[in-house]
Amino acid sequence: MLRKLVRHIEKEDLFYRNEKLLVAVSGGLDSVVLLHLLHKMEMNCVVAHCNFRLRAGDSDGDEIFVGELAEKYSFPFCTTAFDTTAYAKEKAISIEMAARDLRYEWFESIRQANQCLYILTAHHADDVIETVLINLARGTGIHGLTGIKAKKDRLIRPLLPFSRDELKAYAEENTLNYREDYTNAQTDFVRNKIRHQIIPVLREINPSIQKTMNENVARFSDVELIYNNEISNKKMNFINQKDDKLLISVSELKNLPANKSHLFELLKPYGFHSRDVANIIESLDATSGKLFYSENYQLLRDREYLILIEKEEKVAGEYELNKSGLSIEEELKLECRIFELSSDFKFSTDPQVACFDADKLSFPLKLRKWQEGDVFHPIGMKGRKKISDYFIDNKFSLTDKEDAWLLVSGDDIIWLVGHRMDDRYKITKATRSIYQVSNVLR
Incomplete structure (x- = not known):
């Protein structure tokens, strides 16, 4: 497994031996295996652990376990604790989304503070299947069908070629201890429902579902490249930049085939969602003057253009x-x-x-x-x-x-x-x- 990992890192140009890495370690099977492999490779690592305070004493036990593991491998250890439930309520988001937002924001701050080049997480091949199915259910567009990238900006997932079964076999072979998160067996969370209820059915239909899905993801990635290239070429015909405004020609947009998809891809970076785009498309045949908002931008349906501009900070009087x-x-x-x-x-x-x-x-x-x-x-x-x-x-x-x-x-x-x-x-x-x-x- 170590040789396979090294080949994968070299092939994908993920990182080099002399680079300092921040490794996210929860204490579970996946991250414990990743840390052990990096230790075997004699990498320069800093271990980061998040205590989300979601499992009473078990969360504190995870933190202690990871700290001891980092000490065993002589890796510096950084940890923090979050009131995840309060954050989720404040932001009106799920616990899963709250935990994700909190950890990645903290990881980036710790990466910079420790002068690490990359953040490594232990996502593996099974996570790719689960992510694709979740994105398919949520309607995230073609990008959501391309799975998890091995390298994106400062974030690296070196274990994507390995299945959960391979990680278990490696842990047994090397007598690695790890923490079992009892919530992983519960189906309260979306990912767990996919893992425990849907994927087993797919394996009954196709015992090689993991191989099939990985092949599909590779195809979807190619399709996304073609798709994005076509949209990039087309948008030159109906978009103009004027000062701080983006002007989208209503007449040109109406004549575009699949105009909803073109507009979705154009507005997605500005925080607009598919439901917003559907409403904007409907407004093309209505009278001008309607406004649409994302978190930081507003879009006006004018007579000849959709006018996109950054929202001004409102003073609460x-x-x-x-x-x-x-x-x-x-x-x-x-x-x-x-x-x-x-x-x-x-x-x-x-x-x-x-x-x-x-x-x-x-x-x-x-x-x-x-x-x-x-x-x-x-x-x-x-x-x-x-x-x-x-x-x-x-x-x-x-x-x-x-x-x-x-x-x-x-x-x-x-x-x-x-x-x-x-x-x-x-x-x-x-x-x-x-x-x-x-x-x-x-």
């Missing part, structure tokens, strides 16, 4: 609201009026209109952006709720969160504008006068 209404930079305009409650009064079903018991309000009201820790009492619900939790429960996008405004009376949030008002300020049988606020620009 605070504004006072009396009894007449106001306009904020033309992005939010509130119209307000006070009137006596009459027997024929009917509540509006428009979420952009809110009616409050006027006698409960403390003027001037304040209009501001939301902040971490903000809470309110959503109408129709018992008790209070964090605004951030409301965003998560109602699947607010990043743009939705950025655009969210709060109407405040005293210290109380009385309305998440356009979404939900506060139960404490609703109209009751005791209400005499109503303060109605309408968001007329939404």
Whole structure:
């Protein structure tokens, strides 16, 4: 196995013997085998371990085990701990995605601090199959079908030619101890479902599924090269750069075959997703003026062009609201009026209109952006709720969160504008006068 690894490293030009490497080691089978092989090769390594605090004492046991292993091989050891669950909740992402984001950001910082040239992980051939199936299920486009690259920028995966069974055989042959992660047997995580429920069925259909999938991945990689080359050539016909704007010709785009795929590949680097692209394509036959957003960019459907530009940083202001209404930079305009409650009064079903018991309000009201820790009492619900939790429960996008405004009376949030008002300020049988606020620009 050592000879096969050395041949693979040389063939793929992964790294050289005199280069310093940061090795990600979890303590499991894969990374323990990788570290042992690098030790046999007498490589200059720094061991990095992440404690995600997801398995109580077991996570701490992994950290101790990896530290002792690094000491055994005389490798420097770096470790850190994350509150992965809190991070996942804050970012409204899965635990898997949270752990991935946290570790790779930390790996890069440690790589630089220790002057390592590359980061090595222990991904192997089985991981390639799982990744392709996950990407196929999630709809990541043709790039997702090309599997895992052996080398990408500063990240290297030297074990891709080896299966999990080969790694197990190597560990047994060399009497290597490693840590068993009991969560690997659970099917709560997407990758584990693929590993334990789908791949065994595929092996029944095709006992050589690993070889077949690796051949498919090689073909998909070639297809991706052809695909990207064609798109690169075509985009010269319908894209122009003007100052800090990217102009995409609407007429040329509409005439392109498979225009959705062309636009997806063009906008993907700017943070737009397939659902965004589908909506943009639909807008080509609509009137101009519609805006689309990614995290850092906005795209305007103008008359002749789709205009892509980086979003300007918005300054979160605070504004006072009396009894007449106001306009904020033309992005939010509130119209307000006070009137006596009459027997024929009917509540509006428009979420952009809110009616409050006027006698409960403390003027001037304040209009501001939301902040971490903000809470309110959503109408129709018992008790209070964090605004951030409301965003998560109602699947607010990043743009939705950025655009969210709060109407405040005293210290109380009385309305998440356009979404939900506060139960404490609703109209009751005791209400005499109503303060109605309408968001007329939404």
